[in-house]
Amino acid sequence: MSGSRGTKKAGQIPDHEEVWQQAKWRARVRRQLLAWFAKCARDLPWRRESTPYRVWVSEIMCQQTQVATVLPYYERFMKSFPDIQKLAAAEEQVLLSHWEGLGYYRRAKSLHAAAKLIVADHGGSFPLEFEDVLALPGIGRYTAGAILSIADGQRQPILEGNTQRVFSRWIALRGNPADTMNNRLLWQVAEKMLPRKDAGTFNQAAMELGALVCTPKQPDCSRCPVATACAAHQAGVELEIPGKVTKVSYEDRTEFALVIRQPLVDVGTAKNRGNRAQKFTPRFLVRPLPEGGRWAGLWDFPRTTQVSYRDVVEATKQLSAEVGVNLVSGMRLTTIKHAVTKYRISLHVHDASPMEGGLEPGKPWKYASLAELSKMPMSVTGRKIVQILADDQQLRLPI
């Protein structure tokens, strides 16, 4: 192997190998990789029937989510929304319910918006021009390339987490692959590596190698089909590649959620009198989260999300303003630890009630029973609070 990018002074370690410029090397890697993929590819539902719609949904679901987690969601989604028309016509709340637990809900909203656009502008057929696909909400260069190469065999390169690492190792790229110059170089490699026909199979094979063999911390080079061609392995530097990526620095944050029960005194009013089932059904104050913020469109208990709060009294003051009534916090029900982007959050969940009188919620707030909450889309932590309330309810059942 020889050569490097840029000017190389004597004794300087090249920042990558230029083996990928050799047609023979590329042909060998392709052959080895594709033979391995034909034998070892996972049997995934979107591979059994690779229409643009099915590949698109799988690509969006698999962003930042493990394939094993995606599988049951994908099957359920396809049953409810088997084609673009059904997805475009879906109620947003129903769609979000199908996404509940997958996280990054903006993905579901973008899918929805894109499906509506496809119906309006492309007669309901997924567009097959690269620029048209790229113009759809939630679709970037990688996703457009993946859909068109896999579902339509187009010669489009891809670069995502797995292929970025695999290609970096193939050419022993020592720098941070996310740096502009390195990223540009990796896109060139991705393009040059594509076979003339069936680029989609090559793209899937490269991603699969990254997912199953060439993993970030423990690349299994002894089992790798391209080990004899891989520059990083040949130089014994596979563990040093990809090069240093700036680590996310996490910030601790304390947030509070309040569980406000509909006062029983309000339930037995003339309107409800005689309805015994309703009389004993506890209801809890919730609202759909506003657009532009975290988990927009999902239902949630009153909760602070913008800044860290010192204590529940301070947080209750803020939430009183949001609910429109002076609240007083009570006992802590639980603390849930979770992470959102760069925040490590301790979410303290407290009972709370209006300081005086009842609380007739105005829009967007409303009281919902546990049965109603079970059908409303919620974040993972919102659902945990519902579960705690349901368990508590079980304990309180009359003997």
Ligand code: SF4
């Ligand atoms: S030889 Fe090792 S480092 Fe190279 S591609 Fe295979 S698993 Fe990755």
